Amino acid sequence: MVRSMLFIPGNNPAMLQNADVFGADAVIIDLEDAVSIQEKDAARILVKAYLESIDHPPMKIYIRINGLDTTDYEKDLQSVVTDQIDGIVLPKAKVCDVERLLTLLYKIESETHMQKIIGIIPIVESAKSVLEIEKLAALSRIQGMLLGAEDLSADMELMRTITGTEIEYPRARMAFACKAYKIDAIDTPFTDTSDNLGLIADCQKAQNLGLNAKAAIHPNQLETIHDVFSPSLQRIEWAKRVLKAAKKADDQGLGVFSLDGKMIDKPIIERATKIMESAKRYRLLPVENA
């Protein structure tokens, strides 16, 4: 699971060189919208060279290829599908597109004798994709789903608003589907990079609807995204206390017990366990001061 996915333009060497220092849980190297038609070839060469140069980066690496309705996607896949990446981010994805991509990936993986099985993150950015969310989530190799609110709103002929009312339905539907199939539910990027308060509110709305991650279009959005999508220090402390009390109760043969006057049962213990797992995964457990 991830909290953040940072878009990095595939034609920006300075950003690529520092991709591993920004602190994103995953990066999406973009060969689609961020790269103009004239620069597509150069970007593919650059990204290929970048992938060859890295060694055990601390983040997952995904590539957003050009859509399957273009002439570029095959060249994209030939250039970047290697053991160095974790998956492909597929724009304007429908079930039929993902199935085509699966076939292409099988072919490249077998031809190049790859060790890795490449994952897929479809971008839900059309009305039809929204209606196929559950089917998309159930497909093989799907590691998460990314909401693309700008294109979706255009498709729906809706204005994007700061409150995000127009995307509440796809957000919620995606959250349920992803939770059901244990994959990442990744929220659409917040496009105003200078509005941190707006970003906080947007992250909180997504999190309240059940999404567990958010895409970022600037590295400076990551700190806020991580703050919202990580368990707080208070929650970690609470989870520690619950698990300590649960162990004590277990030793005493008690099934249900109370902590701070509140009953603690199995669902609460499970929630505490998940919080501690997240805290460990994201290295949030405080280091004791000497």
Add this chain to the structure above:
Amino acid sequence: MLNTLGRVVPDTERGFISATNYQSQERILIPEKAVVDKPVFLGSIKAIFDQYHITDGMTLSFHHHLRNGDQVLNQVCREIQIRGIKNLTIAPSSIFPNNAIIAELIEAGNITNIRTNYINGPAAIPIDQGKLKGLLLMDTHGGRARAIESGNLKIDVAILACPAVDYDGNGSGTEGLSACGTLGYAQSDLRYAAKVILITDTLVNRVKQIDFDGKYVDAIVKIDSIGDPEGIVSGTTKITKDPVGLKIARDAAAFLYQAGVIKPGFSMQTGAGGTSLAVAYQVRKMMIQNQIHGSFASGGTNGYYADMLKEGWIDQIYDVQCFDLDAVKSYRDNPRHLAISASKYGNPFEKDPIVNQLSFVALGATEIDLDFNVNVTTDSLGRLIGGSGGHADTAHGAAVTIITTTLAKARLPIIKERVTAITTPGEDVDVLVTERGIAINPRRTDLIDKMKNSQLTIMTIDELMAISHQLSGIPQAIKKPGKVTGLIVYRDGTILDQLYQRL
């Protein structure tokens, strides 16, 4: 001869021994200048030269509180030019790009020696070219105060810009057209120069806040303008938006917290650069998150620190100079925003200087070497681009000194086997924080021990240098330098390093 850092220093000078060697030396204090009954009013800068017989070979001092907006040093230089005075020593506390006229006076032989704490801009070019007939001596802020009070730097006439002056000669930094806040760097000049002249553009009946005590002032000159307010606010006052700089700042703050430095009552200095301010921002975030209140912040300060003071996260600001108008306002209005002299700030012979009370300081570097020696005086080609200012003072005094820098700037690695010039000795530098890892000086076994379970990426400085070489390659050695153009003077008066002509 070689000093203990292995650097060549002139046989006639005392080479650097150690950062604590001053502790075995006596403080030398010359008598303060005679008290003046009443200052005289002179009609122009020209009149100063006549009244005080400014002539060949004298030493004139200035301060840099008007920063890149200063017009006083420039106007004095014009008068020197007109009169054709030769072989002068000038001792401004810093020299900014705005002071370009100095370059002409160096070339013409009007100015043959310079003593300052920082030099950046056109004035540095003829020095790099070997055109300064004498030497450039680069002090620290605290070291300059020591040099003046001990008579090592003898000032014939201190010509001090002052935003507002009253008829008793008292000066204020917070009033007037060019209000710049505290006037800490000029306090030693005021007390020990043979003659002290205040230059102002605002005369008032009585200043509200006295920064220059009138009893030391021999003369006052009112001119139309002492500075350009836009240039006065030339310190970087905004947190960097560079994501790499922000990452470094986050890691620096996390290091400080995990090492137990950020705890109730701690004190801090972070400088005014974008990344330094980002460190302050991250530290403040941790203070709020963990409800930790600090004791004081020091240094040149700005509105960011003024806000922390106002919000109660720190109890005091000890301020040598203000970097922006918010800091000026805070100093004027908040009784807990206190002015200090450069001597109280960082003079090693001062009893309990402020730098010695710092829990941590976060500083920059243009180069750092495998012994943790830091260069902020030259670039990697040996060209003058700055100077210690308070770098070496705070690095020595603070309990923990952190250097924050990217591994490469303009595709040149920042970590060197040996820095081009030593501004701050490695024994005073504890931690290097870069975007790809943190190195702790092996001397600080206590910090290494505290961080042994940290999830931050801790590695050796050699490992960090290897990473930077992977990224940017190993740069070629620079061409052999020419004659010695200057000396870098440690705060105790010993010589850290020599500066060389660029061929």
